[in-house]
Amino acid sequence: MTEKKATYQGKKPEELYCDLQKWKSNIEFIDDEMTFINRLLHSYVFEPRTPNLFERLELFKIAYKKSIQEKEKIKELIGKHESTIGGILECASTACDLAYNQKHEELSKRVSKHLANYIKLKSDIYNYAGSILKRKKPSK
Numbered sequence: 001m002t003e004k005k006a007t008y009q010g011k012k013p014e015e016l017y018c019d020l021q022k023w024k025s026n027i028e029f030i031d032d033e034m035t036f037i038n039r040l041l042h043s044y045v046f047e048p049r050t051p052n053l054f055e056r057l058e059l060f061k062i063a064y065k066k067s068i069q070e071k072e073k074i075k076e077l078i079g080k081h082e083s084t085i086g087g088i089l090e091c092a093s094t095a096c097d098l099a100y101n102q103k104h105e106e107l108s109k110r111v112s113k114h115l116a117n118y119i120k121l122k123s124d125i126y127n128y129a130g131s132i133l134k135r136k137k138p139s140k
Contacts, residue, residue, distance in 0.1 A: 011101060016085055016101075017082075019104070020081065023074075026115060027071060027075055030118060040125070041061050041125070045133055046129070046132050046133065056128060060121075064125075067118050078107070078111075081107055084100070
């Protein structure tokens with residue numbers, strides 16, 4: 001056991017679990033935001049005379065749909081990864097620990113990439129929408 005600790009370079013199970021909980025929390029928050037973005041993209045609040053309005057909205061809808069698909073795949077991967085976290089406590093070999101940590105790191109990169117892509121998409125949609133929302137006169 002001492003040799004294993006000396007050569008083991010991965011995260012402790014508690015740290016892995018903490019990562020998983022952060023990822024799940026971020027994904028849940030994105031779920032709520034995506035509901036709003038979907039409503040925005042399918043609403044009638046945009047100025048209809050905006051050049052290329054339909055085309056731009058369609059491109060955003062396509063990117064939004066891809067983002068949802070990736071988010072759902074990541075949720076599935078997080079669930080599978082979380083269900084195996086207990087196995088590293090029972091794992092007898094350093095190779096087993098390292099394999100789990102390698103999968104964890106790969107998932108971490110995928111989650112980070114998705115979050116970055118999602119934030120960019122959200123920003124693009126909000127910036128575009130903010131510039132072409134209908135301007136209504138305030139009622140008195």
